[in-house]
Amino acid sequence: MNITPIAELRPGRYDYMICVRISRIWEFRGTNEDDNIKHLDLVLLDQKGDAIYAEILPDAIPLLNQYLQEGNIVYISKITVNNAKPSYRAVGNPYMIKLNKRTCIIEAKDQPMDFPKYTFDLVSFDKLHDFTSKTDRFLDVIGKIIAVSNAAMISTSSLDYRMRRIVKLQDLSGKTIDLSLSGKRAVEFDGETILEVGQNNHIIAIFVGTSMKILKGTYEFLSGTTACRWYINENDIPEIKMFQKCLPPHADPIQKLYLQSDEDMQRSIEHKTLAELKEIDPFVDKDEKYQCTATIIGIQERKTWCYQACKLCNCKMIWDGSILKCKKENCPCRQYEYKYKIPFIANDGTASLELVLFEKKGTELIGRTAETMKRQYDINQTPPEIKAWIGHKFTFIVKVLPNITINADEPSFEVLTIKERFGRQHSSQGFKATKNLPISSSSSQQLHNLPPLVPILSKKIQHEIEPPHDIQSMEVEPYNLETSTLSGKRAYEDPNSTDQENDEEESTDYGFIQTKGKKKRST
Ligand SMILES: [Zn+2]
Structure with missing residues (x-):
């Protein structure tokens, strides 16, 4: 069998044999390194110094893994050649290789010293x-x-x-x-x-x-x-x-730089009552973390418990005409998954505040991802698994959500860490314990007279009552859209972590989903 140089590989042929050095290998597991492996990625180099990216899907990994060692020169046959993925290209080659269960890998007997080892395209x-x-x-x-x-x-x-x-x-x-x-x-x-x-x-x-x-x-x-x-x-x-x-x-x-670990940082985090947190200035204190101990007394009913998050950048998906696209400018992604944005209301006897749990903390608390919950519950129907936490007391580490807070009467906080769980509080107990705390919020006085487990509606935000931007787009069922785009699903996986910034950005504009929901109920 003839050896084909990497530069001559094209899709459509099945009889290629290549002789390459495995320049790099890495595992792709998505945003969380503890997740199952999604694919094994390789950068292969031939004698001429040309490079190509290769991918191995999970079913073939156990069969091929033993032959794959970074730095080795190998002969590989029974491969397919495809167009390169549109994102996260490791090398400039317009094509990529897919290895499969039938792929043959044989280690080269001689490992010539002059065989290229590295490939890179330096950016200044x-x-x-x-x-x-x-x-x-x-x-x-x-x-x-x-x-x-x-x-x-x-x-x-x-x-x-x-x-x-x-x-x-x-x-x-x-x-x-x-x-x-x-x-x-x-x-x-x-x-x-x-x-x-x-x-x-x-x-x-x-x-x-x-x-x-x-x-x-x-x-x-x-x-x-x-x-x-x-x-x-x-x-x-x-x-x-x-x-x-x-x-x-x-x-x-x-x-030598010193990077402070979370553990170190948590020791120095200031404890605040919810009444004190209400006074936070989102312009000045947007990066400050605070610790608070409070009981969850309800859920903002006008907000949804999850949202459609862009698979690439985590931003909210919005309707642009009849297509659902990422809100972030220039983001090419059309695929989304449901992620948590649970708007809990907490009270510590001094005040009530909105504390939002996003996907990671939501999954930690509920025990299931938003995506799995969404299969069972409508976006407008808060799942009982979430409501079950009403009445429970926690110590949280929180941070203000500046984009929401700047335009709202009351600040909203994101839960960064669930530090301690105190279990379900009996309504009388929970508030007795904190009765002696200084009361600096006018609304908290009224709260003492209310049954603590009643959800509190959020303030009307102006754009919530605006008509939808595009009536036509209402007709498109998001479920259908999702399945119709599944074929391209793997193309936009982000091997890097996403920023919380994105979540927060999207939180400022949930009015659109709300409008959709209202329409749905009326039909
Ligand atoms: Zn995006």
Whole structure:
């Protein structure tokens, strides 16, 4: 059988045999590294230095895994060639390979030293900004490491709680960018050795498989998840040697950064009563975390318990004419899944406040994802599994939801952590315990006279009573839309974590779903 160079692979033929080095392997498990593996990803390189991305689906992984070792040169046959995926391309090749249960992999007897090892397409630091939040390709960069942090367990958003490590990179012009390694990669990166060696030596690194993210609208950084790999001070990479040549002989010592873990942070979080939380200024205190202990006394009935979240960026899906599309500008995604946005009302005897649980915390509390609950319950019908928590007392760590709060009379908070559960409170008990607390809210006095388990309606927000933007779109059943787009489902999976920002953004405009719901009930 003839060996076909990667550059000549085309869809439609089944008799290809390739001889390649397995340059990179990574597992894709979705946003959570603890989930089941969704596919195994490879970057393959041939003798000519051409690269192609290859994918193995879960059913074939156990059969092929033993032959797959990063760095090895192998012969592979019985493969199919497809068009490359539209997002998160690791290499520039317009095609990709799919390995299957019948694929044959044989290790090459001779492993020639001159067989290419690495592939990357370096993006200069001043071009990185153009790729912020873009998902079409992964980014490869080269830089000098000027600072490294410890690895720490951090939750940067409600959907994301994992190990992180920050690596600060500098290019030859002096421009710097932070790279945030997360999950396993944060632990695998040998920051300690780099700090030690970097006290007297230049540390030049190429990071491949990263993406540009933005946090809080201003902080742009590179994110490295499972697809990320690094080559540090490798003498056989000409780009690294070239970089070294341009540096002064004397190396400034690498700085050690301290990344505070959630555990450390929680110790210093201020405890506040709900009455005190009501006074929070969303402009000033939008990043502050607070601890509060309160009993859930109801659910905002005018809001839904879940929403249609973009599969790619987590934003809310909105109707644009007759198509359901992501609210975020330039997001190409058309697929969504239901995610929690449970608007609980809590009371601690000083005041009542809205505390919102998004998908991760909602799943933690309810024990099932919103997607599975949605199969059983309508979006306008709060499931009994959620209502069952009314009357339970918790200690939460919360953060204000600035976008909702700025335009509302009462602030709304997101639950970041369910710190302690005190179980169901008997109505009299729950409030007796907190009766002596200072009362600074006018509404809380009335609350003492109310039965505590009655849900409280939210304030009418003006756009809720506006007519729907497009009457026609009302006719489209979201269920049908979902199944009709399932074929392209896998194309937009995001191997990176999503930001809570997105959730919050979408929370500001739930009026549209409400209008839909009302119409549904009336028909
Ligand atoms: Zn989106």
